[in-house]
Amino acid sequence: MKEKAEIKRKFCGNCGNHNAYNYPDQVFCTKRFSENKDPIVQTLWCCEDWNPSSQECYCIEEAMKKRNSK
């Protein structure tokens, strides 16, 4: 339950600007890329420009599983 609730929080991995990079740990942020910032960010990170992804993916779920298994 805790994992499900966390998935609904704002993360880079459920933001509309993300693409897979080092799945599931890191994503490529097109917004940061367009601003000449380092576009490689942690899947479970988040910034103030977050916007919801139109379709859900497994990035957060998988990144959390991996984090919790450590």
Place this chain on the structure above:
Amino acid sequence: MQRKDFLIEPVKHIRINGKLTVDQLIQQFKNSGSFGAGRLSTACEIYEKMVRDDECTIFLALAGAVVPAGLRSLVADLIRERLIDVVVSTGANMVHDAIEALGGHHYIGHWAVDDHILYKYHIYRIYDVFVPEEDFTKLDYNLKMMYDEIAAENIGKSLSSNQFAWELGKRLKDPNSILRAAYEVQVPIFLPAVRDSEFGFAYWLHAWKKAPEETLLVDAFKDLPELVEICKDSPKNGMIVLGGGVPRNTVQSAALASKKGMDYAIVITMDRAETGGLSGSTLEETVSWGKVKGKADKVMVIGDTMIVFPIIVASALERLGEDYKRLPYMKRKYLKQLEAYK
């Protein structure tokens, strides 16, 4: 024609034993002479003839997802062995070549899979081949940096798609790469629809916030004089078409524009002629345009490129023998002409 003229050569039935080589099997197909077996054996003979013809320049037109499916090394080897002289490809095939050159992979998958689950795992499907999204992301990121570098080195100049492909090949270090092989042995590699691929989207990443004069310029019209000159200068021309589409049309149009017409033609496709589309058009139809000579050695093999093309190459290599070396007719002349266009 008399009745006896139709009844000259009886079908010889195919005999198979456990020791057959690829070319021996093709000889059995030739004995049958029928249907796909007959066409495939004819294609093997035509390719052997093209290679042995000292005056022939061999064009390979690449369409369909043959590189992600596993023909990458075969094409690179043919380039290095000088068994093809000019490549005309979709942008997408070279995108997949670059993906592997940068450490990415294509994976054996399955066509019957839940595509929404693939979507959620960031995996793309090409029939039964899977590609991880991150390999595309990494490609885009790398291409953006390569474009920045190429643009900075070519301020005020536009590149033909061939020059663009060689610039990429120069920056890819993987010896199994088609782009790398073409750059190293200076085999022309044209990408007439380069914009319609990840190369096009990478351009958008590269050019987004740049002044127009700082961006990479690839001029597809520049390909034409290069291509037509190759055809024109070569005493004979041959084409091997995998699929069809823009690459087939580009090669055939060069043959038409140079008023030469192809002397040899092999087309491997599963498309049909009835829609009027070029990919399925018969070689007889192509003759009507002057793109292939009426008396050309030509055959269309209806089949899966992934099966047919490796068999043709294996059969031809067996016939040519291990020690066979080919020196392309156009090699020296073409390089001089290319210098003139720069």
